[in-house]
Amino acid sequence: MILPETFYTRNNVLNIAKDLLGKIIVTEINDIKTSGKIVEVEAYNGINDKASHAYNNRRTNRTEIMYCNGGVAYIYLCYGIHHLFNVVTNTKDIPHAILIRAIEPIDGITEMLCRRKMHQLKTTLTSGPGALSMALGITTNYTGISLQSNELHIEDRGIIVNDTDIVSKTRVGVAYAQEDALLPYRFYIKNNPYVSKGKGLE
DNA sequence: CAAACGATTTTCT
């Protein structure tokens, strides 16, 4: 089943992040379906989180989408090259978001290999936020789209992830966030080969 | 209007 809006509008972004592990991201672009199981995420906890684009209640054209009611996509361009896919959570005017960092490919692997210009399946196909966005065909054009839509949504296919299989660590690439860089807001499934190699702080 | 800077990945040494 497709996750309902109420999944996203809860107020604890950390719980939603953990709940996303084991869920399935599905894109259907030009009638081509691709999907993968979420194995790694990072939470961005709104206006008090120095690592968040919405820190200190900053509202700009780019961040405005994070102030929407939960359940929409926020995609932005990093380093001029990479499209990073986030899920907006919580209710209107509370800018929480969750970065999807890695998935395990399920459907449409041939198409994903093609989009990534690869010829055989390796973990690097979808290991890392920029890589999985390219594999699924997600670009900044999809910012603001509802996660109830055909083109892009997240499903529950009954996969259960035990708490004991969830690892929490510091986030990747956020050293500029000072003390908030130490928060354990990165979650991933233990021993899954598709989890990105990105290193957070210890 | 100009300039600096990434929630990264790939390639080269």
Place this chain on the structure above:
DNA sequence: GAAAATCGTTTGG
């Protein structure tokens, strides 16, 4: 392991 690639967003003048 180090560095380049590359451009929209943000910030400051």
